[in-house]
Amino acid sequence: MEIFSWILTIATIVAIYSIMGLALNIHFGYTNLPNFGIAGFFAVGAYASAILTAPHRFRQMEIFAGFAGGMPGRFEYPFIIGLIAAIVFAAIVAFLIGVPLLRLREDYLAVASIGVAEAIHYVALNELWLTTGSAGIRLIPMPTGNRYLYFLIVLFVLAVVFWITQRFYRTPVGRVWRGVREDEVITASLGKSIFSARMWAWVVGCAMMGAAGSLWAHYAMAIQPGEFVPTTTFLVWIFVIVGGLRNNWGILLGAVLIIGFFEQGTRFLPAFGAPYIMPAIRHITVGLLLILIIRFRPEGAIPERAARIEAHI
Amino acid sequence: MATIFNANDIYLHFGGVKALDGFSIELEEKTITAIIGPNGAGKTTFFNVAGGIYPPDKGEIYFKGERIDCLRPDQICLKGLTRTFQIARELGEMTVWENIMLAPKKQLGERISGSLFKWGAVKNQEKTNWQKIESLLNDMGLYDERNELAKNLSAGKRKMLEISRAIMTEPELLMLDEPTAGATMNETKAIMEAIERLREEKGITFLVVEHKMEVIMNLCNPIYVMYYGRNLANGDPETIQNDQRVLEVYLGG
Numbered sequence: 001m002e003i004f005s006w007i008l009t010i011a012t013i014v015a016i017y018s019i020m021g022l023a024l025n026i027h028f029g030y031t032n033l034p035n036f037g038i039a040g041f042f043a044v045g046a047y048a049s050a051i052l053t054a055p056h057r058f059r060q061m062e063i064f065a066g067f068a069g070g071m072p073g074r075f076e077y078p079f080i081i082g083l084i085a086a087i088v089f090a091a092i093v094a095f096l097i098g099v100p101l102l103r104l105r106e107d108y109l110a111v112a113s114i115g116v117a118e119a120i121h122y123v124a125l126n127e128l129w130l131t132t133g134s135a136g137i138r139l140i141p142m143p144t145g146n147r148y149l150y151f152l153i154v155l156f157v158l159a160v161v162f163w164i165t166q167r168f169y170r171t172p173v174g175r176v177w178r179g180v181r182e183d184e185v186i187t188a189s190l191g192k193s194i195f196s197a198r199m200w201a202w203v204v205g206c207a208m209m210g211a212a213g214s215l216w217a218h219y220a221m222a223i224q225p226g227e228f229v230p231t232t233t234f235l236v237w238i239f240v241i242v243g244g245l246r247n248n249w250g251i252l253l254g255a256v257l258i259i260g261f262f263e264q265g266t267r268f269l270p271a272f273g274a275p276y277i278m279p280a281i282r283h284i285t286v287g288l289l290l291i292l293i294i295r296f297r298p299e300g301a302i303p304e305r306a307a308r309i310e311a312h313i
Numbered sequence: 314m315a316t317i318f319n320a321n322d323i324y325l326h327f328g329g330v331k332a333l334d335g336f337s338i339e340l341e342e343k344t345i346t347a348i349i350g351p352n353g354a355g356k357t358t359f360f361n362v363a364g365g366i367y368p369p370d371k372g373e374i375y376f377k378g379e380r381i382d383c384l385r386p387d388q389i390c391l392k393g394l395t396r397t398f399q400i401a402r403e404l405g406e407m408t409v410w411e412n413i414m415l416a417p418k419k420q421l422g423e424r425i426s427g428s429l430f431k432w433g434a435v436k437n438q439e440k441t442n443w444q445k446i447e448s449l450l451n452d453m454g455l456y457d458e459r460n461e462l463a464k465n466l467s468a469g470k471r472k473m474l475e476i477s478r479a480i481m482t483e484p485e486l487l488m489l490d491e492p493t494a495g496a497t498m499n500e501t502k503a504i505m506e507a508i509e510r511l512r513e514e515k516g517i518t519f520l521v522v523e524h525k526m527e528v529i530m531n532l533c534n535p536i537y538v539m540y541y542g543r544n545l546a547n548g549d550p551e552t553i554q555n556d557q558r559v560l561e562v563y564l565g566g
Contacts, residue, residue: 164429171435172422175407175415182404189364189398190416191390191482192423200425308460309410313443 008151010264015154016215017259020236021243021251022165023208029246029304030174031201032181033102034110038236040117041090041206043124043228045213048089049082050137050223051075051130079143083157083214090210093120094203102198114230124225136224140217154215161208165248168204170312177201235263238286242293244300253301262286317342317518318363318394318486323372325362325542332358333369334542338520340486345512345519347529349553350539351562356522357399359539360490364396365389376486391418395484399491399522401471405464409455410446412463412474416481417442446481452510453477454503469500476504480511487511488520493528501525505532530554538562 020038027035052075077085101112124131131137142150168174176197179187188194217223235258243254266282293300318340325333332355340346348356362369365386374382376394384392404412420442421427422435450456453473458466463474472492479487492508493501505528511517523529529536529550536553538545546556553559 168428171428172414172420172439173425173428175411176423178407178411179404179415182406183402185366185386186398186402186404187415188386189390189396190478191387191395191418192415193385193387204425304406306408306460306462307411309408309443310460312410313440 005147008147010260012147012151012154012219013264014255014260015151015158016212016219017236017239018252018255019158019161019212019215020209021240021255022161022248023205023212024236024240025246025248025251026165026168026177026201026205026208029240030169030181031177031198032106033198033202033205034106035113035202035205036110036230036233036237037113037115037117037120038209039228039230039232040113040120041094041209042213042216042232043117043120043225044090044093045086045210046217046223046228047124047131047137047213048210049079049086049214050140050217052077052085053079053082053218054137054140079141079218082218083211086210086214087207088210090213091203091207094206095199098199098202102195102202114233117228117230117233121225121228124228131225134225136222137217138222140221140223142218142221150219154219157211157215161211162248162252164204164208169248170307173200235259238290241300242289244302244304246304247300247302250300250302257301258286258289262289315342316340318374318376318520320359320363320374321372323359323362323374324370325358325367326370331542333362333372335372336539336542336544338537338544338547340518340520342518343512343516344535345508345521345533347521347523347533347536348539349523349529349536350545353541354539355542356539357490358542360396360488360522363389363394363488390482390484393483393485394488395479395482395486396488397475397479397490397492399494401468401475401495403463403466403471403474405462407463408459409450409461409463409466409474410443410459413446413450413478413481414439414442416478418482442481446477449477449480453507468495469497469504472496472504473500473507476507480517484517486518486520490522491524492521493523493525501528508532 020042024035024038027033055076097116101109101116104112125133143153144150176187176192179192180194180197184194239254239258240251242258243252244250262282262285266278316339320336320338323333323336336355336359348359350356361367363374365384365388369382372382373380376392379392381389381392381394421431421438427435450459455470455473455477458470463471466474472495476489476492493504496504508519509532512519521533534549535547536550537547538553538559540562545562546553546559
């Protein structure tokens with residue numbers, strides 16, 4: 001039973017990361033928006049959901065101090081409200097940030113987005129009235145209270161996100177996005193507004209990252225600012241590149257491979273030698289795999305496949 | 314005949330370079346007008362100004378009576394003016410059919426809500442668009458390459474692809490920047506025939522920048538000659554061929 005529970009843990013984390021990977025595919029794979037601020041939108045979603053569903057922070061203290069039930073909760077809305085709020089808030093933040101950010105060229109956009117994510121991290125760390133700072137938010141309810149059922153909820157959200165990303169690829173909206181990726185001047189000369197195409201791709205992708213944040217908060221049941229650091233962003237980038245940028249199946253494969261096997265799967269292997277040798281080996285392996293893929297198969301494990309018109313119509 | 318497009322006294326400077334130095338042009342409906350001139354005369358720059366890529370420093374451009382020199386490229390295209398590029402710029406990692414299916418204006422599936430919720434309507438629109446494109450591809454000799462990635466096409470076919478894509482925006486004025494550059498003799502002939510056919514069947518007005526004299530003299534009337542960003546001469550092919558100033562510019566005499 002222990003091994004089964006362990007696999008369930010990994011599968012849930014892989015599914016949540018996959019959602020972020022698919023969102024990054026909309027940003028970078030479809031539209032050529034190098035978003036290095038994934039952790040930021042992940043955090044917005046996680047905090048929005050946590051603040052709206054967790055008990056009031058004073059009450060949290062009371063519960064820990066042993067006299068629960070003193071003060072009323074602030075919101076304590078159900079999970080579904082938290083999830084919707086996470087999506088909406090991530091989209092709003094993305095829109096507001098996108099107005100100045102999306103006017104930048106790709107390389108500057110990459111630098112600016114990592115800065116945005118760090119700014120969000122510091123808001124979470126310092127705005128105590130909202131986020132309780134480094135103490136984080138605890139007692140976030142897990143819907144259904146059962147990890148097996150919760151995994152099904154995560155899987156359902158992943159399926160919806162996957163379906164949407166695939167649908168966008170096949171319909172005109174994805175064609176415009178990929179047109180922007182290939183050549184902005186041409187796409188503009190064909191009557192497509194570049195800014196609005198970039199903005200829609202940006203907002204939709206960030207909203208998905210927000211949904212992933214909400215799912216994470218309710219799974220971990222406690223969040224704190226230290227989790228939303230650039231490492232999360234880089235992990236998503238690594239498995240998206242390894243699995244196959246621009247191909248949604250490749251991204252699922254990359255998530256299973258990198259997050260499942262290397263990041264999580266090796267976590268509980270018996271330690272040998274010096275105590276910190278296993279985590280170090282883990283990071284070295286992931287880095288090595290990334291270098292090998294970029295050197296020998298830059299399109300990733302499963303590359304983009306040209307769609308045939310006969311299959312489309 | 315009515316005027317569909319006119320540009321008055323266009324100036325554009327890049328630093329100290331006067332790329333356009335008071336150029337003016339007027340296009341009559343359903344004509345094929347050519348701009349010729351030596352390299353660096355400002356022909357492509359004028360296309361970029363008319364297409365909205367650079368706003369002019371001075372001067373006004375009118376299309377169908379509306380001023381367009383303050384609009385963005387996509388807004389100009391939606392008004393009915395489409396331009397192509399000198400170096401065929403294909404969307405390389407997309408297939409030929411995707412390249413052309415990008416072009417039709419105001420597609421339902423370009424909106425997020427349409428893409429997600431209006432399955433039937435989007436599918437129908439895609440089918441209708443593809444029917445039009447299918448016959449266009451046949452005319453252009455691109456049908457067999459429909460599932461090919463655009464980056465794998467030959468230079469002439471890329472030009473065909475670019476023209477086909479521009480046609481699918483259903484323009485009233487089509488501005489072609491060297492439509493036959495890099496094309497073989499047969500491809501050049503096919504492109505010329507396509508332009509003539511489109512003018513007759515769809516009543517499209519053309520503005521063509523070209524270097525090949527056989528294309529210009531057989532296809533275009535009137536012809537504008539550009540020199541250092543200014544008008545040098547304009548008139549029908551006969552007049553231009555016998556104009557002393559034009560001969561001097563071209564022969565360096």
